Amino acid sequence: MPDAKATILHCMDFRLEKAIDTFIDDNGYAGSADIISLAGAAKTLANPADKAELATVLREINLSEKLHHVHDCILINHTDCGAYGGRKAFASGEAEYAAHARDLQKAQDILNHTYPKLNVRKILAKIDDQKHVTFVEVE
Ligand SMILES: [Zn+2]
Numbered sequence: 723m724p725d726a727k728a729t730i731l732h733c734m735d736f737r738l739e740k741a742i743d744t745f746i747d748d749n750g751y752a753g754s755a756d757i758i759s760l761a762g763a764a765k766t767l768a769n770p771a772d773k774a775e776l777a778t779v780l781r782e783i784n785l786s787e788k789l790h791h792v793h794d795c796i797l798i799n800h801t802d803c804g805a806y807g808g809r810k811a812f813a814s815g816e817a818e819y820a821a822h823a824r825d826l827q828k829a830q831d832i833l834n835h836t837y838p839k840l841n842v843r844k845i846l847a848k849i850d851d852q853k854h855v856t857f858v859e860v861e
Contacts, residue, residue: 723790724790725791726754726755726756726786726790727755727792727793728751728754728793728794728795728796729755729782729786729787729790729795730755730757730796730798731764731782731795731796731797731798732758732796732797732798732847733760733762733800733805734760735761735803737849738798738855742847745857749796751794756786756792758782760775761803761804762803762806763798764826764828765803765805766778767780767829768824768828769825783795783833783837787840792840793840794840794841794842795833795840795841795843797830797843798846798847798857799825799847800822800848800849801815801822801849806818806822826844826846826860829844830844843859844861845858845860846858846860
C-alpha cells in the first residue's frame with residue numbers, strides 16, 4: 723500500500739466541501755489524504771452518539787494509519803454544526819468555540835493515546851452568514 727500524508731476527519735456538512743478542498747490544497751495534502759466524513763467530526767470521538775459511531779470512526783482512522791502510514795491527522799469541526807444543535811444551541815460565539823475546542827481536545831487526547839506517533843491538528847471551520855468558511859487552528 724502506498725503511503726498517504728494525512729487522515730482528515732471532517733463533518734459531512736455540504737457547506738464545507740469547497741473550503742475543505744482548498745484547505746487540502748493549501749496544506750499540501752492534495753492527492754495524499756484519507757478523508758473521513760462524519761456528522762460532527764471530533765464529536766464522534768469525544769462524545770459519540772453510541773458505541774457503533776465510536777467504533778466506525780476508530781476503524782477508519784486505524785485503517786488509515788495501518789494501511790497508509792499517515793503522519794498527520796486533521797480534525798475539522800465547524801460552527802453552526804447540526805450535530806451540535808447548530809449555532810442556536812449556544813448562548814454566544816465564545817460558548818460555541820469553547821464546546822468545539824473541548825471536543826477537539828478530547829478527540830486529540832484519545833488519538834494521541836492510541837497512536838502516539840500521529841501528529842493531530844485541531845481546526846475549527848467558522849461559517850459566517852454568507853456561508854464563507856474560515857479555518858482557525860485551535861490550541
Ligand atoms: Zn456539522
